[in-house]
Amino acid sequence: MSYTQEISRERKACFLFLLDQSFSMEEPLGNSSRRKCDELVTAINAWLQNMTIRASGDTGIKDWMDIGVLGYRTDQQATPVIESVLQGPLAGKTLVSITEIGSNPARIDQVTSYLPDEETGEMIEMPAEMPVWVDPRCEGGTPMCHILHHSYEILEQWINDHRASFPPIVINITDGESQDGDPIPYADAVKDLATEDGNVLLFNCHLSMTAADPFMFPSSDEVLPDDLARVLFKMSSTLPETIFKRAVAEGLELQSGARGMAFNADMVALIKFLDMGTRAATPGALR
Amino acid sequence: MSTVQSPGCVIFLMDESAAMGAVMGDVVTDGKASTKSNAERVATALNSLLAQLSSGPSFDVAVVGYQADGAGQVNVGCRWQGPLAGREFVPTGELAASPLRVETRTRKIPAAGGFGTAREEPVSFPVWYAPALGVKAPQIAAFNYCRELLTNWLADAGPGPGLPLVLHVSSGGSGDGNPQMAIDKLMRLATPSGQPLLFQAHLAARAALVTSVYPSNQMYLTLGSARDLFRRASQLPPDLAAALKEAKVPVNVAARGLLYNAKIADLIRMLGLVKAHVKDWPSKGAPVPAPAAEEAAPLAAAPADAAATVAEAGLATATIPAAPADVPAGAEKAALVVLLLDRSIDDPFSGCMDHPCAKLQEHANDLLKQVSKLKDGVVESAIISYGQDGSGQVEVRDTFEGPLAGQSTVRQAELADGAVRVDEYTEEVSNGIGGLISMTRKKPIYFDLEPTTAAASAPGFAAAARIASQWCSAHPAAALAPIVLHLTRGRLDPAEVEQAAAQLQSIQAGGRPVTLYHLVVTESPHKSLAYAESDSDLEDAALKKLWELSSPLLGRERLAAEKPSVTPGSRGIVINGKFDLFLEEIKQALA
Numbered sequence: 001m002s003y004t005q006e007i008s009r010e011r012k013a014c015f016l017f018l019l020d021q022s023f024s025m026e027e028p029l030g031n032s033s034r035r036k037c038d039e040l041v042t043a044i045n046a047w048l049q050n051m052t053i054r055a056s057g058d059t060g061i062k063d064w065m066d067i068g069v070l071g072y073r074t075d076q077q078a079t080p081v082i083e084s085v086l087q088g089p090l091a092g093k094t095l096v097s098i099t100e101i102g103s104n105p106a107r108i109d110q111v112t113s114y115l116p117d118e119e120t121g122e123m124i125e126m127p128a129e130m131p132v133w134v135d136p137r138c139e140g141g142t143p144m145c146h147i148l149h150h151s152y153e154i155l156e157q158w159i160n161d162h163r164a165s166f167p168p169i170v171i172n173i174t175d176g177e178s179q180d181g182d183p184i185p186y187a188d189a190v191k192d193l194a195t196e197d198g199n200v201l202l203f204n205c206h207l208s209m210t211a212a213d214p215f216m217f218p219s220s221d222e223v224l225p226d227d228l229a230r231v232l233f234k235m236s237s238t239l240p241e242t243i244f245k246r247a248v249a250e251g252l253e254l255q256s257g258a259r260g261m262a263f264n265a266d267m268v269a270l271i272k273f274l275d276m277g278t279r280a281a282t283p284g285a286l287r
Numbered sequence: 288m289s290t291v292q293s294p295g296c297v298i299f300l301m302d303e304s305a306a307m308g309a310v311m312g313d314v315v316t317d318g319k320a321s322t323k324s325n326a327e328r329v330a331t332a333l334n335s336l337l338a339q340l341s342s343g344p345s346f347d348v349a350v351v352g353y354q355a356d357g358a359g360q361v362n363v364g365c366r367w368q369g370p371l372a373g374r375e376f377v378p379t380g381e382l383a384a385s386p387l388r389v390e391t392r393t394r395k396i397p398a399a400g401g402f403g404t405a406r407e408e409p410v411s412f413p414v415w416y417a418p419a420l421g422v423k424a425p426q427i428a429a430f431n432y433c434r435e436l437l438t439n440w441l442a443d444a445g446p447g448p449g450l451p452l453v454l455h456v457s458s459g460g461s462g463d464g465n466p467q468m469a470i471d472k473l474m475r476l477a478t479p480s481g482q483p484l485l486f487q488a489h490l491a492a493r494a495a496l497v498t499s500v501y502p503s504n505q506m507y508l509t510l511g512s513a514r515d516l517f518r519r520a521s522q523l524p525p526d527l528a529a530a531l532k533e534a535k536v537p538v539n540v541a542a543r544g545l546l547y548n549a550k551i552a553d554l555i556r557m558l559g560l561v562k563a564h565v566k567d568w569p570s571k572g573a574p575v576p577a578p579a580a581e582e583a584a585p586l587a588a589a590p591a592d593a594a595a596t597v598a599e600a601g602l603a604t605a606t607i608p609a610a611p612a613d614v615p616a617g618a619e620k621a622a623l624v625v626l627l628l629d630r631s632i633d634d635p636f637s638g639c640m641d642h643p644c645a646k647l648q649e650h651a652n653d654l655l656k657q658v659s660k661l662k663d664g665v666v667e668s669a670i671i672s673y674g675q676d677g678s679g680q681v682e683v684r685d686t687f688e689g690p691l692a693g694q695s696t697v698r699q700a701e702l703a704d705g706a707v708r709v710d711e712y713t714e715e716v717s718n719g720i721g722g723l724i725s726m727t728r729k730k731p732i733y734f735d736l737e738p739t740t741a742a743a744s745a746p747g748f749a750a751a752a753r754i755a756s757q758w759c760s761a762h763p764a765a766a767l768a769p770i771v772l773h774l775t776r777g778r779l780d781p782a783e784v785e786q787a788a789a790q791l792q793s794i795q796a797g798g799r800p801v802t803l804y805h806l807v808v809t810e811s812p813h814k815s816l817a818y819a820e821s822d823s824d825l826e827d828a829a830l831k832k833l834w835e836l837s838s839p840l841l842g843r844e845r846l847a848a849e850k851p852s853v854t855p856g857s858r859g860i861v862i863n864g865k866f867d868l869f870l871e872e873i874k875q876a877l878a
Contacts, residue, residue, distance in 0.1 A: 027851045031865075032717070039717075046721020113720045127535045130720050209852055212815035212864035225863065226814040264815055267717040 003240035003280065005166040005197040013065040013166050013281040014095070014158050017044060018147050019085060020174035020207075021073035025138040027175070030211040031266040036175055037136035039267045040207065044069060044134050047274050052102040054282055061102040065281070068095040068154065069133070072147035074140030080180065082143070082150045085134050094154055105131035144178035148186035155193050155200055166281045167198045171274065172235075175207040177228045187235035198240060203260030203277045204232040205270060214269040216262050217247065217276075219255035229263045236261035243280040250276070294568035295449025295480075296347035296376060296440055297561055298433055299333060301366070301416070302457035303354035304424035306492070309458060313494035313550050321551075325490050326418050328551050329456055334414050336558045337382055341413075343562070344570035345380030346449070349436060353429035354421030355462055361425045363432045366416055376440055378571045386413035423462030430469035434476060441478055449568045450524075451483040452561065456554065458490050460512055470519045484564075486544030487520040488554050489513075499547040501531065503539040513547045520545035530563035531556075618766035620664030620877045623696065623758045625751045626651045628734060629775035630674030631741040633810055643776035643808040644738035650806055650866065651734045651774055657870055659702040659731070664766070664877030667696040669754045673747030674739030681742045685750040687733065695754055706731030744779055745787040752790040759796045766876040768796035770804065770841075772869065773833075777807040777862070781832035788836045802838045804859035806866045815863040818843075820856030834860050841872035 007013045025037035032039055048067070055064045071085040084094050088106025113128040155168050170190060193200040206229065208214075218224060221233040236259040239247065248254055262273040307326035315321045321328065333350070340348065352366040365375050370385035392412040437451055453473065474485055489512075491498060499508055505517040520543040523531070531538045536556060544560075546553050628651060632642045651670070658668050669685070676682035686695050689707035697705060710730040715723045755769040771791060791801045807830065816824055822834040837860040840846065846853040846868060853868070 042719075042721045044721075049721075111720050113718050113722075114716075114724070125535060126537070128720050208815065210815045210817045210861075210864040211867055223812055225812040268715050268723060271717065271721065271723050272715075 003166065003198045003242045005164065005195075007064055007166060007281060009063050011165045012063070012097075012162055014067075014155070014162070014168035015065060015278060015281070016068045016070065016095075016151055016155065016168060016170045018151060018170065018172040018174075019044070019069065019071045019134075020142055020144075020172075020176070021071040021081075021085070021137045022140055022142040022174075022176060022179075023073075023138050024142075024175050025136070025207075027209045029266055030208045030264070031268075035136065035138075036207045036209070037138045039270070040173060041132075041134045041136045043267065043270050043274055045130060045132050046271075047278070048101055048133050049131055051098060051278075051282070055098045056102070061099045063097050063099045065098045066095045066158065067098060067101055070094070070147060070150065071137060072143050073137070074143055074179075076140070078141065080143035080146040081140070082147055085137070087133060087135055090133065095158060101133065105133055106135075107132050141179040142174060142176050143180040144172075144174065144183040145180045145186045147172075148183055148190055152186070152190050152193065155190065159193055159195050159200075163196055165195050165197065167195045167200050168193075169278060169281055170200060170202045171205065171277055172202065173205045173207065173270070174232075175209075177231065182231075184231065184234050191237055199237070201237045201240070201260060202235060203273075204236045205262045205265050205273050206232055207270065208264040208266070210264070211266065212264045214262055214264045214266065216265075216269060216273065217252065217254050217258040218261060218263070219257040219259065224263065232261055232263065233259055240280070243276070246279055247276050252276070290572050290574055291569045292443065292445025292571075293440070293448050294344070294346045294571055295565060296349070296437070296444075296451045297565065298436065298451070298453045299348070299350045299416075300429060300433055300453055300455040301329070301333070301350065301352045301418065302424050302455075302459075303352045303362075303418050303420050304458065304462060305420055305422050306424065306458035307418075307490075308420055309490075309492040311491055311494050311550065313491075313552075320494070325458060325492075325551075326420055329490070329554065330414075330416050330418055332551060332555050332558055333416050333456075334412070335555075336561065337379075337415050338413050339562065340379045340565075341382035343379065344565070344568060344573075345378045346565050346568050346571055347376035347440065348379050348382075349376045350416050351429065351433060351436070352416075352418055353425055353432070355423040355425045355428075357422045359423070359463075361428045361463070362421060363425065363428045365436075366418065368415075368417065371415070375436060380571065382415065383413075386415050387417060389413045424457065424459060425463035426457075426461035426466035427463045427469045430466050430473050434469070434473045437473070437476055437478075437483060441476075447479055449565065450480045451478060452486070452564050453483055454486045454488065454558070454561065456488045456490065458492065467515070467519070474519075474521065482521075484521045484524070484544065485519065486557060486560070487516045488546045488549050488557050489516055490554065491548035491550060494550065496548040498549055498553060499545070500536065500549075500553055501538045501542040502545060502547075503542040508547065516545055516547060517543060524564075526566075527560050527563055530560060534559075618876075619762055619764045621762045621765045622664065622666045622767045622873050622877060623669065623755060623762075623765075623769040624654075624658060624666060624873070625669045625671060625754060625769060625771040626654065626734075627747055627751050627771055627773045628670070628672040628736070629742075629744065629747070629773070629779070630672050630736055630739045631778070632738040632776065635738040635740055642738055643810050644736070646808040647774040647776070647806065648734040648736065650808070651772075652730065652732055654772070654866065654869055655702060655733050656731050659699050661699050661870065661874065661877070663874070666699045666873060666877070667758065668699070668702060669696045669751075670733055671747055671750045671754070672734065672736055673742055673744060673750075674736070675742040676739070681746045682739070683746045683750050684736075685754065688735075689733075696758065702733075703731075706733055707735055708732050741778065743787070744773075744775075744784050745790070748787040748790050752794060755791065755796075755801055756794045759794055763797060765797065767841075767873060768799040768801050769794070770802040770869075770873070772804045772806055772866070774806045774808075775833070776810050777805075777827075777830050777833055778810065779829055779833075781828050784829075784832060785836060800838070802841060802859065803836060804840075804866070804869070805833045805837050805861070807833065807860070807862045809863055813863055817852050817861045817864050817866075818854075818857035818868070819860060819862075820854045820858065825862070830862070834858055840868065842868075842875055845875075846871060 029036045089104040221230045312320040353363040369387035671685045691705040822831040837858040840857040840859045843857045
C-alpha cells in the first residue's frame, strides 16, 4: 500500500475522468470569457495529447495506461445519462489504452494559442493544431452518485486484471453539487477499491464562474467556504506521499494531510490540478 | 503604348559550401526526423517557390550560388541549368517552359494528429536549381557578384521598377573574409524605388538549436554571427510585416528580414514573402498601367496583455444601443471613483501576511491600475482608508502618497505614473490550448498600508462624502454620479455602517444618488458570491446589511444579457472574488 509501483506495459496505469455535463457548465469559467465546458474539454484534450506524447518512444506509443473519459448529466426526464464522451473511432468505449487514444483522435482542430512576446509584452496569437477526442456538452442535472457507482464497476473490473498496478486515479470535475443524493458513500466505495499498490485515488475539482481565489489541495475543511466544498473535501483522497512530495518539490505550499481537491478553480488552476493529480502515475514519474 | 521593361527583380543567393550538407533532422510530415541535407531541402523549397512564381505575373529572377573548393578556387554565378544555362535574370514567365528536369515526387499528407501513416500522392515536381556543394563560402565574392548583377539590371530595367529583393540563404560564416563592406555596398545601391532589400535566412545545423525569427532588436540575439547578420538584414517593409502577421508569425515593429538557426518551415515561410513582395508588380512585357494610389497596409495592433484581450473582446461583442437612459444628453464625460478601505483585521500583530486587509489592497491596486488605463473621458480617483491608530482613535487617510502625495483626487492619466512603487510579478495564464505560460506583469501599488484593529466606519464614509460632494459641485453635469467602493472584511456593526453610509445619501449629483458598492474579503471562510440579487446566501447580519446598502449594479439590465453572473436584480457587491464589472458602466457612460 505504498503508491510506488513504477508504470510499465505490464503494470499499466489507469486514469478515469468524470466530467460534469450538467446545464450549468454553460456558464463562463472564472477569469475567462469561455464556457466552463469549453475550457474543460480544452484541458482534457490537451492532457490526452500530452500523455500521448509522453508515452511515445522510438517504437511508437507505448501501451502504458488505460484511460476513460465519462460524462454525466440527465436527460429531459431527469434520468441520469452516463456515457463515454470519447468521440470518433473510440466513441462508446469506456476504457481505452493510450495507444488507441494516440492513433484515434476524432479530428484535428485548428486553434489559436497565445505566446508572450518578450520584447513588447504583447500576447501573440499563434495558430496551432489540436487533436480532439472530447467535445463539450451541457444539459440537465448532476447525477454524481450514479457516475461514482458506474466508476466503481468499471474500476473493479480493471483492478481484477491489473492487481499489481499503481491504483487507478479518478478525477471528477464538476461545477455544482450532486443532485441524486449524498455522493460521499459512493465516493468511499470507489476509494475502498485497491490494487496491491494502494487504494484507488479519487480527486475532485470544482469549477467556478466567480473569479475567486482557488483552494488547491486543502488539508482541512475548516478553511473551505461552503457545504459543497466540504462535501468535495470528504470525497477526495488524501494525497499519497509520492504525490505530496512531488507537489511540494514543484513549489506548491501544502500542509500535511492535503487532499486531492481544488475548489473555485479557473483554467489555470484546472490545468495545474490535472497535471499534479496525474503526475505520479505517468511513465518514469517515480524514477 | 509602352510595355513594362522590368517590374522588379528578386535574387536568391545560395550558400553552396560544405556546411549546407548538414542534416538538421527536424520532424517532417511523416512524423519522423528528416534525413536529408539542408542543401537538398533548401533546393526543394526554392524549386517549389519558383514553380509557384512561374504561373504568376512575370518578373526577373536570378538564382546565384557561391562556393569555393579546398584550394580557395571561387565559383560564383547564376545557377540556371538545362535550357536556361548561361542566363542571368530570367523572367518568371519563362520558367514553366524550361526547367532542368521534371521529377515525380511523393507528397505525404500526415494522418490526423500526426499519428499513424501519412497518406501519399505522386506530384510532378519541376527542378531548376540542383546544387553541387563545394567547401568554403566566399561571401565577399558572392555579394560583389550580386551588386554587379543588380547594377546591370538597373541599367536595363526601364522607368520605375519595383524594389529589388535579395534573399540570402546561408549556413555559416564567410570563407573569404568579412563581407560587411561588400554587403553595405549592395544595400546602399540606389534604385528608383529605394535601396534594395536584403533578407538573411541562416539555417540551423541541428533541429535542437533555438531559432530567432524576424528579430527587431539585436539585444535578444546571441553574440557573434547572429548580430552580424542582424546588421546585414533589411527591415521588413510594412506590407511584408503585415503578410507575416496574417500568417500568424509574430513580428514586432522594426523587425528585420532575418532568420537565425531557421528550420526549413521558417525558410519556406520567408520564401513565401517573395510572393507578397511582388504582388503588386505589373507583369513584365505588359502595357504600362496607370499609376495607382498606394494603400498603406494597416498593421494589426496586438493586445497589450492577456487580461486586456479578454476585456476588449468582451467590449467588442457588447454592441449596445446608445448609452443607458440615466445618462443625460450632453453630459460631461467625467466620473469619480472613491475606493474606501477598511484596514481592520482580527489580529494585526500576528505577523500573518495573508489577511483580508492585504487582499483588499491587492484588489484596490488592481482596480486603480485598470482605471489608469481608461481612455475616454476624465475619471478621477480618490483613495481613503480607515483603521485604528495607536491611541485608539480612528485614523482616516484620504490622500494619495508617493508622487501624488497630498492629492485627494487624481485623474487617470496622472494615476499611471503616480504609484508609490511598481512591483513585478509572474503570473501563469492559459495559452488557449490547455497549457500554461508565464507572464511577467507590473503591479502599481497605491495602497500599501498595515492592518489595524477594528474601527468605526463613519469617519471614513464622512471623508468619502466630502470628496464626492466637492466633486459634484465641480461637475454638476457629469455623466455619472460618484461611485464609492467600500472594501471591507465585512465585520462591521450593521447599525453603525448603515448610519455611516447614510452620509452619502445627502449628496446631490445632478438628481442621482451616489453609487455605493461593496467588495468583501472575509476573514473566516465564506462562499464566493458576485452581484447577488438577494441576501439569502450571505451568512451573517453584517454581510446582509452590506448587501442591503449596496446600490443596484449599474448597467445590470445590459450586463444581464451578456454575463450569466448578472441578473436584472443584481447588487453591486462581491464577496471573496474579483469585482470584475466595476468599470463597465464608467466605460459605457464615458465612451
